[in-house]
Amino acid sequence: MYYVRSVPFVYYTYILRCKDGTLYTGYTNRLKHRLKLHREGKGAKYTRGRGPLKLEYVEGHLTKSDALKREYEIKQLSKKEKLGLVQQLCVLPFLNE
Template sequence: MAYTYMLLCSDGSFYVGSTRDLEHRLYEHQIGEGAAYTRHRLPVQLVWHEEHENVGAAFHREKQVQNWSRVKRLALIRQDYAGLPALAKKDFSRRRDRSDESG
């Protein structure tokens, strides 16, 4: 088994990682022996995890979630799976029309 996980850091940011041993990896993060990113943002709290068949699948999911916005990550934590597709769509309604700038 392998896991993809998300930590909430002390500064309010999220860290997403993957591992074969979730309990041990969480312990490493909590004592400052995890990733450099979390080492400077202690304490950390596990807010989400997902189990996978193998490390490759867990790593693939890690990279996917790392590219998500904060809002989409929060929806994942809340298990709002129905809302995830809508959050993936970009909202261009607030962008100005470029032709307005060329006047």
């Protein structure tokens, strides 16, 4: 018999859609706080002035290293491939409030 230990994710890799249709990929350990900063224009320089922003995709990771590696991998994808990821996952509505 196998037991799986329940461990909450500590780091997140995410994709935001900007109002101009572009996609921004980032990572954080405080997802709701990071989204708030992006929406207030205090997040990444790229997202400033591109709001409103919509969270389109999130992955949870146990380590910062894993989240950073995945962020890099996603950034290497084409927009079409990123949109494919977005279609695979439904983001919880409360994160887009």
